[in-house]
Amino acid sequence: MSRRGLLLAVIAGLVALFAVPLLTDNDYVLALGISFAAMSVLAGGLNLVWGYTGLLSFAQVGFFGIGAYAAVLLVVDLGWSLWAAVAAGAALSVAVALLVGYSSLRLSRHAFAIVSLSFALLCAIVARDWPDLTRGSMGIPGLPPPTLTLPGLRWRIVDPADFYYLLMGFAVIAHGLIYVVVTSRLGRAMRAIKLNEPLAQSQGVNPLSYRLLALSLSAALSGVVGGLFVFYLTIIDPSIFDFYYTETMLISVVIGGPGSFWGVLASSAVMAALPDLLRFTTDLRMVLYGVALIAAMLVFPGGIGGWLYRRRLARWRRPQSQLQPQPPQPKAAP
Amino acid sequence: MDLSFYAQLLLNGIVIGVIYALVAMGLSLIFGVLEIVNFAHGEFYMLASMLAYFLTAHWSFDYWTTIVVVTAVGLAVGYVLFEGLLLALRGEAFERSILLTMGLSMVLQNGAVFLFTTTPRMIETPLSYQNVQLGEVRLPVARLYALILGVAAFAALYLILHHTRLGKAMRGVAQNRAAAMMVGIDTRVVSRLAVAIGIGLSGLAGAALAPIYSVHPLMGFAFVFKAFAIIIIGGLGNVSGAAIAAVMLGVIESFAGGLLPLAMTDAVAFIAMIAVLLLRPQGLFGRGVRV
Numbered sequence: 001m002s003r004r005g006l007l008l009a010v011i012a013g014l015v016a017l018f019a020v021p022l023l024t025d026n027d028y029v030l031a032l033g034i035s036f037a038a039m040s041v042l043a044g045g046l047n048l049v050w051g052y053t054g055l056l057s058f059a060q061v062g063f064f065g066i067g068a069y070a071a072v073l074l075v076v077d078l079g080w081s082l083w084a085a086v087a088a089g090a091a092l093s094v095a096v097a098l099l100v101g102y103s104s105l106r107l108s109r110h111a112f113a114i115v116s117l118s119f120a121l122l123c124a125i126v127a128r129d130w131p132d133l134t135r136g137s138m139g140i141p142g143l144p145p146p147t148l149t150l151p152g153l154r155w156r157i158v159d160p161a162d163f164y165y166l167l168m169g170f171a172v173i174a175h176g177l178i179y180v181v182v183t184s185r186l187g188r189a190m191r192a193i194k195l196n197e198p199l200a201q202s203q204g205v206n207p208l209s210y211r212l213l214a215l216s217l218s219a220a221l222s223g224v225v226g227g228l229f230v231f232y233l234t235i236i237d238p239s240i241f242d243f244y245y246t247e248t249m250l251i252s253v254v255i256g257g258p259g260s261f262w263g264v265l266a267s268s269a270v271m272a273a274l275p276d277l278l279r280f281t282t283d284l285r286m287v288l289y290g291v292a293l294i295a296a297m298l299v300f301p302g303g304i305g306g307w308l309y310r311r312r313l314a315r316w317r318r319p320q321s322q323l324q325p326q327p328p329q330p331k332a333a334p
Numbered sequence: 335m336d337l338s339f340y341a342q343l344l345l346n347g348i349v350i351g352v353i354y355a356l357v358a359m360g361l362s363l364i365f366g367v368l369e370i371v372n373f374a375h376g377e378f379y380m381l382a383s384m385l386a387y388f389l390t391a392h393w394s395f396d397y398w399t400t401i402v403v404v405t406a407v408g409l410a411v412g413y414v415l416f417e418g419l420l421l422a423l424r425g426e427a428f429e430r431s432i433l434l435t436m437g438l439s440m441v442l443q444n445g446a447v448f449l450f451t452t453t454p455r456m457i458e459t460p461l462s463y464q465n466v467q468l469g470e471v472r473l474p475v476a477r478l479y480a481l482i483l484g485v486a487a488f489a490a491l492y493l494i495l496h497h498t499r500l501g502k503a504m505r506g507v508a509q510n511r512a513a514a515m516m517v518g519i520d521t522r523v524v525s526r527l528a529v530a531i532g533i534g535l536s537g538l539a540g541a542a543l544a545p546i547y548s549v550h551p552l553m554g555f556a557f558v559f560k561a562f563a564i565i566i567i568g569g570l571g572n573v574s575g576a577a578i579a580a581v582m583l584g585v586i587e588s589f590a591g592g593l594l595p596l597a598m599t600d601a602v603a604f605i606a607m608i609a610v611l612l613l614r615p616q617g618l619f620g621r622g623v624r625v
Contacts, residue, residue: 110570114565126601130595290440290442294434294441297434
């Protein structure tokens, strides 16, 4: 697709997305849209960290939940405004991400994967066992509808349509930011680190700083999404750290193809609709996700993005003879 | 808060640390030999506990038979796991191994939830109510047996690794796979054995712990989280380091549990792991002898 065609397609897609609440007030459609907006940012963040810089992170759900808990506690307990609370939650997520990333990356990528998973599990355990702060496993139900105040505007976010605009608006900003990063010099450096770390290092690219940058950006985006999404849920409890979110993110990225911006976006749209398609088998949904992950790892490691990329390579490599018939070349002497 | 209270905390910590060691040594062994982080390790421990529960409660196996049967099943499962799944990963990027074992963990855990529900189950055996009295400190017999089994398993593993040809081959593969192949070591046999031993140790841990704690499908997840912390603290791939770190963590956790609020107790393993990574990234016992 040409640049111009891509731009037109993106604009058409955005117009269509933002027209949805005008065309229908069907709560189900809006709920799917909200869930897509939230999950696609989470998956995009994971894609940035894993797909571009090669760090398999299980910590994203921790950033999401920390953003959510921070926003809720600041709004409910201290009466902060939503803006400030969400920003503080994102900042906290970034601080935690830097701690997890810096400490484990001193050792290896294996250590990062292990520490990030431990971190996500720890978040859930602490949320459950620290009732003075988090109200324990009962959580905080009945969150008030938040209000966004801008100069000359007071927007009380109550209806699903309001949340749809809020989350979809943020998702567009977040994906725009990710797109800018991955198509810039930064993105090329990140890809270089993923492809060949020693080579990138020899060219003067410091892997640690790029990785921490990608991790912080994804933590900030996930934290903001957590802070906004939780007011749509109207309840927060330790299940905000549920492994379900991690699995959905992982499958979105694995199927979409790590390092493929559009592939991951498309697969997170499918994954947003999938839980409802699998409603007949709620109990076995996670088992199916697990089977999907195993199967993808065994037979389809690059995902859709990787498959398209390989096809494109194959087209470039196709011998000229198919286009212009040529007499077969004599084999060169060995 | 007298001396016997602290002695009791110390003893409990050692027992739980030895159980941690069983799981963590297997994890560390598999990582050392195959360079695979087995994220499904905790699920095998959980399934072993489940199996032990059913053997004891429904078929009224006695304690020692259950231990032997479950450990043997664990060894066999490790064999199948290697041949069935992990073999396909040889020489591949580590993300694939992590995601593969993660997927396996999801299937096993949620499959177990689906089949058995999350209701905790307790094993009632004659052992449950017997205690050994040591001065003022009491030790339930089930815990004493777990302690003995753990120490015996560690000793056996140490002897295998350091005093048999197979163990030396295993350490050789862990140190340098290519060089090991060059001198004629069959890495497939060695890797298979490492996975079988690793899962077998998980099985032993599950069976030994089943009479002490309640058994439920989510137990593996919380447990493997500590095992991860332990193998990082002990040095990735260092089996003896993992065993020592496990006992240390068990004791520290036990004291934290007696003296600190609950949320802090959970965080001990994580804080220790981060501290070790910041101060000594290769692990407390890293860089010495691997495996």
